Amino acid sequence: MGQFNHHMLNLARDARGLTQLELATLLRVGQGTLSKYETGIGEPPDECFVSAISNVLGYQESFFFEPGRPYGFPPFHYRKRKKLSGKALGRIVAEMNIRRIHVQKMIVSYEMRPCTLIPEIDRSEYQGSTKRPLNIEDVARTIREMWMLPRGPIPSMVELIEFAGGIVVPCDFGTDHLDAMSQRIDGMPVLFFINKHVPADRLRHTLAHELGHMILHTIFPIDDDAMEDEADAFAGAFLVPADEVTPQLRRFDLRQLANLKSYWKVSMAALAVRADRLNLITPYQKKMFWMEMSRLGYRKREPNEPPPESPRLLKEMVRFHRDKLGYSRSEMAVLFGLMIAEFDQMYGAKDGEPERRGHLRLVK
Amino acid sequence: MTDRTMEELMELLDPYLDNFDQIGRSGVSTYRRYPPEFLIEHDARAQASCIYCHMNFEAERLLAGRKGIVPKDIRGLKIWLIGDHSVIRLKRMDEDGHTRNYPTKQARDYDHGVQFPELPPPAARLSVGYFLDPTQTQVIRVQIARPIGKRINWCAAIIPADKQVPGAKRWYDVTRQKGF
Numbered sequence A: 001m002g003q004f005n006h007h008m009l010n011l012a013r014d015a016r017g018l019t020q021l022e023l024a025t026l027l028r029v030g031q032g033t034l035s036k037y038e039t040g041i042g043e044p045p046d047e048c049f050v051s052a053i054s055n056v057l058g059y060q061e062s063f064f065f066e067p068g069r070p071y072g073f074p075p076f077h078y079r080k081r082k083k084l085s086g087k088a089l090g091r092i093v094a095e096m097n098i099r100r101i102h103v104q105k106m107i108v109s110y111e112m113r114p115c116t117l118i119p120e121i122d123r124s125e126y127q128g129s130t131k132r133p134l135n136i137e138d139v140a141r142t143i144r145e146m147w148m149l150p151r152g153p154i155p156s157m158v159e160l161i162e163f164a165g166g167i168v169v170p171c172d173f174g175t176d177h178l179d180a181m182s183q184r185i186d187g188m189p190v191l192f193f194i195n196k197h198v199p200a201d202r203l204r205h206t207l208a209h210e211l212g213h214m215i216l217h218t219i220f221p222i223d224d225d226a227m228e229d230e231a232d233a234f235a236g237a238f239l240v241p242a243d244e245v246t247p248q249l250r251r252f253d254l255r256q257l258a259n260l261k262s263y264w265k266v267s268m269a270a271l272a273v274r275a276d277r278l279n280l281i282t283p284y285q286k287k288m289f290w291m292e293m294s295r296l297g298y299r300k301r302e303p304n305e306p307p308p309e310s311p312r313l314l315k316e317m318v319r320f321h322r323d324k325l326g327y328s329r330s331e332m333a334v335l336f337g338l339m340i341a342e343f344d345q346m347y348g349a350k351d352g353e354p355e356r357r358g359h360l361r362l363v364k
Numbered sequence B: 001m002t003d004r005t006m007e008e009l010m011e012l013l014d015p016y017l018d019n020f021d022q023i024g025r026s027g028v029s030t031y032r033r034y035p036p037e038f039l040i041e042h043d044a045r046a047q048a049s050c051i052y053c054h055m056n057f058e059a060e061r062l063l064a065g066r067k068g069i070v071p072k073d074i075r076g077l078k079i080w081l082i083g084d085h086s087v088i089r090l091k092r093m094d095e096d097g098h099t100r101n102y103p104t105k106q107a108r109d110y111d112h113g114v115q116f117p118e119l120p121p122p123a124a125r126l127s128v129g130y131f132l133d134p135t136q137t138q139v140i141r142v143q144i145a146r147p148i149g150k151r152i153n154w155c156a157a158i159i160p161a162d163k164q165v166p167g168a169k170r171w172y173d174v175t176r177q178k179g180f
Helices: A008-015 A020-027 A031-039 A047-057 A060-064 A078-083 A086-106 A123-130 A137-145 A157-163 A200-216 A224-239 A244-246 A254-264 A269-278 A283-295 A314-324 A329-336 A340-347 B006-032 B042-064 B105-112
Strands: A167-171 A180-183 A191-195 B068-076 B076-084 B088-093 B122-130 B137-147 B151-158 B171-173
Touching: A008 A031, A008 A047, A008 A060, A008 A086, A020 A031, A020 A047, A020 A167, A047 A060, A078 A157, A086 A167, A086 A180, A086 A191, A086 A314, A086 A329, A137 A200, A137 A224, A157 A167, A157 A200, A167 A314, A180 A200, A180 A254, A191 A200, A200 A224, A200 A269, A244 A254, A254 A269, A269 B006, A314 A329, A314 A340, A329 A340, A329 B006, B006 B042, B006 B076, B006 B088, B006 B122, B006 B137, B006 B151, B042 B068, B042 B088, B076 B105, B088 B137, B105 B137
Parallel strands: A167 A191, B088 B122
Antiparallel strands: A180 A191, B068 B076, B076 B088, B122 B137, B137 B151, B151 B171
């Protein structure tokens, strides 16, 4: 094992939603001792202490010796972050980092073959010599063309992102204030962490919104509110192209929106926002729509949810390790620094699935 | 004009309640199976017309040929004579049992209880219909209403077969109460 990584201790504690004092109490040490271990000041902890934190936090001992540093939030999502408590934020960052490490470990052996890529747009270059300001509708149309998407609804946003080389990671953020996060880190596929409790219709829009951030804001971050607005506009334009939806939104009522929802597979709320952005409804219609949505309780959960989209690539990577590379469940758990039960819970190994044993080989 | 109460009529209609419920629900569910690219081109009137056709088809399948049931078509107004006590037509309704479209002369006469030579005089003119949720995509309930002119005398909701309690009533009164 390498050197004790104090960042990983911090990450593990955050992932379990414990404060420093709570963990120190569980470990029966002073908070000062734990604080010094977490900040990396002084001598690293001895084997007994590592064993104790492994037991209390439920991670393999090897987890605390993983090299590297955790990544924080990307520059966007500022508004959403403001709504979250420090504890919830810490938990989400920890979850994202832990899942990123899992992917990092798997792509060492699993060769990804993306059919296309998720581009990054440099605003200054994109504008080119035309001096025409960047137009989100144009960007969305360009991406649809680049990925050769036919007219009409996108059958599966998750599949599309995986097709473009991204990895969608379902996570338990422990809050419904945040639907998804995305990360573009050098040497890694673009990662989209999604809150697995989000309704299917909102998930599609959320993924398109994150895709917007990855395309528009990884090179050139701008003002927080402007980034959110652009990503939202991108999601609408990408999922529901203006030229197709405009004639369909000439009738604007709940009945039509419900039918449009089953066609485009995006929420009625997202369609109303789209109609507003395209100036197809009056401010009065908009106001009445949101009042009606609130009255009916549809702002929390809408009826006629489309079928859920589930990521395939991550499962395939795990399956590749288990079936092709011969990893047992316990070996996979060690690889990820998890206990077997948590590995099963995260990656959906079937209950009662027998532990894979090493094959017998004929030795000559 | 009949003077039977809601309870009396609903008791007489009891053997058919599950059929009525199925007729209303299957009309809507068949319509919801249309590909969404067609649904978005329909307005509310087209939707109601399509559902009406599916309901009529289901009614033919479930009711035609049954003893005591006679289908009739009075100058475009399709109705079902049930025994000599009731005559029903299939409609889309609001929660009070009002039908939502602009009525034809036949429909107005039907609601007003105007005598048709084809119908026995004492039969109560009833509407059997579905009441949809605000998005017009899901059936909230199937109900039977007794219109008298523009007024609804009473309205009863049918309890779907899978929610019925053995031995209990298979319908409940949803007539809007008058304000104080």
